[in-house]
Amino acid sequence: MGWNNENILEILKNDIEFFPVICTVGKYKIFLYTIGYSLNKGWMYAGSGYEASIIHVFDKKQGILVSKIENKDCIVEIYQDSQLKKRVIGASPDDVWRKTGLIQNYNGTQLFGLDNSIIQQLIKKHRVPTCKLQDWQDQSIMQILFDYHLKRRTLANINWHQFFISWAESNVTIIDLKSNLKPLYPHNYKFDEREFRVWKAMLHASGCTNITPWTHDESEVNLCRVFRISI
Structure with missing residues (x-):
């Protein structure tokens, strides 16, 4: 064997x-x-x-x-x-x-x-690496989180860091996670539950919290909110 x-x-x-x-x-x-x-x-x-x-x-x-x-x-x-x-x-x-x-x-x-x-x-x-909103622009810090949570569980060529930069530079504090992740992936790409789960884990480690008001079975919408912390 x-x-x-x-x-x-x-x-x-x-x-x-x-x-x-x-x-x-x-x-x-x-x-x-x-x-x-x-x-x-x-x-x-x-x-x-x-x-x-x-x-x-x-x-x-x-x-x-x-x-x-x-x-x-x-x-x-x-x-x-x-x-x-x-x-x-x-x-x-x-x-x-x-x-x-x-x-x-x-x-x-x-x-x-x-x-x-x-x-x-x-x-x-x-030890699970974490960061705060003010760290999102720092590629070296975010790379540590990506390597820990996502590197082996998602596509290698996605522009994952731009997702965080764009969100940090916007005035939006609450997003629908799945719809905002879709532009990073090829057309018709389908997330499996494990991949979506590790994305949520990385967001949590980055200072976000899941505020979805329904259980997974009741809603296809998954919302994440960023905590804006004063620097």
Whole structure:
């Protein structure tokens, strides 16, 4: 199948943003399978979406302990036989692991895997670049956002930066996103849902917000509004 062909593996890796990793804390193996980023220094900059697991005994039976971050909560979930047995919520990795009463010879930061240098590199890499309205004219700043959100998910030859420049120079603050994107693409080009979704993600990272007053199923119109920030 080619899985032992290094050239094929390198090509496949180029389109993958994150590989699950394993690190060790004493005798414990921590399996990190999703990354999340935040500005919370106390969480070592991990954020919502971060999940890692450890195999450990709970109530005299082997279980899987999942450390995760959801919004503003740090959580440890204990599973046995694929069933959730216990869920503990805390204000920080150290706090939530302290509340579990388990593996108390290590702190929560260690048991989340957050003091591991490789995991810290992955968290840093996962950071979503953002900008403000006054940055829209700067090609170097906008290129970083384009490379992160759109480069591998849309046509390579569209004049995407002109879209932002034209909008910034206009007096319009609210647009119908799809109709304004159409001039960038060939005639009869059809957006798939994934491509439109990453466009919205890039706009959000650029200081816009979706103000569509209907659900996706109720309306074909998707509006985005730019926040005009004083310089």
